[in-house]
Amino acid sequence: MDPKDPFSADFFDGSVLSHIERQQNVCPSVIVIGGGISGIAAARILHDASFKVFLLESRDRLGGRIHTDYSFGCPVDMGASWLHGVCNENPLAPLIRRLGLTLYRTSGDDSVLYDHDLESFALFDMDGRQVPQKMVVEVGDTFKKILKGTEKVRIENSDDMSVCQAISVVMDRHPELRQKGLAHEVLQWYICRMEAWFAADADVISLKNWDQLPLSYLLMKAYKLRVLVVKEHVLSGGHGLMVQGYDPIIKALAKDIDVRLNHRVTKILYGSNTVMATIEDGRNFIADAAIITVPHGILKANLIEFEPQLPEWKVAAISDLGVGNENKIALRFEKVFWPNVELLGIVAPNSYGCGYFLNLHKVTGHPVLVYMAAGRFAYDLEKLTDDAAVNFVMLQLKKMMSDATEPVQYLVSRWGTDVNSLGCYALDLVGKPGDIYERLRAPLGNLFFGGEAVSMDHQGSVHGAYSAGVMAAENCQRHLLQELGNLETRQHAYLRDEVLEGTIPIQISRM
Numbered sequence: 103m104d105p106k107d108p109f110s111a112d113f114f115d116g117s118v119l120s121h122i123e124r125q126q127n128v129c130p131s132v133i134v135i136g137g138g139i140s141g142i143a144a145a146r147i148l149h150d151a152s153f154k155v156f157l158l159e160s161r162d163r164l165g166g167r168i169h170t171d172y173s174f175g176c177p178v179d180m181g182a183s184w185l186h187g188v189c190n191e192n193p194l195a196p197l198i199r200r201l202g203l204t205l206y207r208t209s210g211d212d213s214v215l216y217d218h219d220l221e222s223f224a225l226f227d228m229d230g231r232q233v234p235q236k237m238v239v240e241v242g243d244t245f246k247k248i249l250k251g252t253e254k255v256r257i258e259n260s261d262d263m264s265v266c267q268a269i270s271v272v273m274d275r276h277p278e279l280r281q282k283g284l285a286h287e288v289l290q291w292y293i294c295r296m297e298a299w300f301a302a303d304a305d306v307i308s309l310k311n312w313d314q315l316p317l318s319y320l321l322m323k324a325y326k327l328r329v330l331v332v333k334e335h336v337l338s339g340g341h342g343l344m345v346q347g348y349d350p351i352i353k354a355l356a357k358d359i360d361v362r363l364n365h366r367v368t369k370i371l372y373g374s375n376t377v378m379a380t381i382e383d384g385r386n387f388i389a390d391a392a393i394i395t396v397p398h399g400i401l402k403a404n405l406i407e408f409e410p411q412l413p414e415w416k417v418a419a420i421s422d423l424g425v426g427n428e429n430k431i432a433l434r435f436e437k438v439f440w441p442n443v444e445l446l447g448i449v450a451p452n453s454y455g456c457g458y459f460l461n462l463h464k465v466t467g468h469p470v471l472v473y474m475a476a477g478r479f480a481y482d483l484e485k486l487t488d489d490a491a492v493n494f495v496m497l498q499l500k501k502m503m504s505d506a507t508e509p510v511q512y513l514v515s516r517w518g519t520d521v522n523s524l525g526c527y528a529l530d531l532v533g534k535p536g537d538i539y540e541r542l543r544a545p546l547g548n549l550f551f552g553g554e555a556v557s558m559d560h561q562g563s564v565h566g567a568y569s570a571g572v573m574a575a576e577n578c579q580r581h582l583l584q585e586l587g588n589l590e591t592r593q594h595a596y597l598r599d600e601v602l603e604g605t606i607p608i609q610i611s612r613m
């Protein structure tokens with residue numbers, strides 16, 4: 103223990119007296135647990151409002167599920183890489199402008215599947231034959247009809263079911279929608295893309311909750327990942343890859359924050375106006391309040407003990423929300439040997455066997471492909487060694503392109519088994535209760551909850567995680583100031599974006 107550390111329990115001896123002393127100092131203290139974008143945003147708000155704040159992070163780096171790797175000589179995001187919603191309403195837009203970061207547009211606001219098919223991706227079968235674009239378009243049309251049919255199934259059934267089940271119902275009712283041979287494989291590829299959005303297989307995705315969107319948005323979602331789903335709220339502006347990676351945002355937000363890396367919290371004692379966080383090596387940290395932003399997978403796995411135990415309604419909410427998995431295998435080659443498209447896909451008899459590579463050469467100018475796998479397949483890849491995973495992916499690539507060369511460098515993510523994440527982002531399971539997110543984000547006295555999974559309406563995204571952190575910090579701030587009785591006297595200081603708002607356009611391009 104460090105007796106000079108004002109947050110160490112030894113400094114105040116964890117006593118009531120110490121708490122009174124701190125109240126007299128008038129500067130409330132907050133522990134933020136988790137150094138992803140949500141925790142960093144929370145810490146930033148509190149720091150700028152002159153609270154004593156410090157952040158405990160289990161890894162030896164900040165960023166969490168944002169992890170930009172530079173070892174290829176260009177930024178490669180092994181976690182989040184897209185900004186979903188390139189528009190002023192995106193809470194990250196002011197910061198992106200201020201930092202002068204550029205975006206590579208992969209999908210426009212009004213993009214429909216077919217425009218993108220024709221323009222920016224190529225599908226191949228297992229024998230390396232390119233699927234005719236006409237077939238891609240036609241099967242896409244069929245997919246659209248199938249999705250439309252699932253809407254009807256949803257309306258007819260009060261009980262929830264999986265998307266996969268709903269698709270079967272539609273197919274049984276409309277056998278003409280069934281596809282054969284190569285067309286069937288292309289349909290499976292569309293399902294594979296949809297599964298990538300949710301980071302889960304279609305048989306675990308909730309029909310009731312997977313979209314509350316018009317069909318056009320569904321199609322965008324099926325094509326390129328996520329549309330800012332959820333309920334009525336959809337951010338406009340399409341999707342852009344962060345050309346410099348997401349890391350500059352983390353660095354900028356974390357500036358001057360008191361960060362303690364390699365501090366894994368194992369226990370949280372809360373209530374009575376004080377929170378004490380115990381880390382792995384037994385050290386205790388004490389403050390007036392805490393904000394928890396660890397990934398949902400960590401809470402589900404009970405890796406943090408709470409005293410008193412979390413109430414039953416909170417435990418149930420944690421257990422009822424699922425977590426998906428997605429992994430990336432980034433490959434750097436000597437030189438480019440693939441077609442100049444954004445996405446290279448391989449079709450197969452089932453969605454599990456389909457795959458795709460993002461062509462980062464378009465974005466960075468470096469010969470880099472990133473393979474993405476979701477759901478069970480993502481977990482299965484984590485059972486392999488890095489070498490074996492790369493070999494598997496290379497087999498797929500060689501099926502598509504016989505002249506593929508071996509990679510000179512590679513990176514493999516393991517979000518599902520990494521004890522700091524245990525999954526990639528929140529997933530609505532079949533039968534999910536309606537009020538789950540309210541319960542997840544509800545504070546418990548001086549304990550506040552942030553993180554992507556408690557986002558108001560953008561779970562599973564960077565900007566959603568950011569907003570959730572900001573909201574948790576604002577609630578925590580209000581709570582503490584009310585406790586201290588000086589709400590009126592204190593000026594709230596937030597990130598100052600107004601000057602930049604609307605004046606400098608976000609720099610976005612497409613090659």
Ligand SMILES: Cc1cc2nc3c(=O)[nH]c(=O)nc-3n(C[C@H](O)[C@H](O)[C@H](O)COP(=O)(O)OP(=O)(O)OC[C@H]3O[C@@H](n4cnc5c(N)ncnc54)[C@H](O)[C@@H]3O)c2cc1C
Pocket residue numbers: 135136137138139140141158159160161164165166167168180181182183184185186365366367368395396397400405406428429430517521522523525526527552553554555561562563564565567
């Ligand atoms: C492969 C992948 C692709 C994605 N793609 C996109 C995308 O393109 N666009 C997009 O918007 N979003 C994307 N996301 C989602 C996005 O990355 C997350 O929603 C967001 O980064 C989550 O931020 P967070 O702060 O809530 O959690 P995290 O970033 O996970 O931060 C939580 C932190 O808590 C730490 N922690 C864990 N346990 C403890 C403990 N016991 N004590 C202390 N610290 C602890 C972790 O190390 C971590 O740093 C993707 C995610 C993944 C995994």
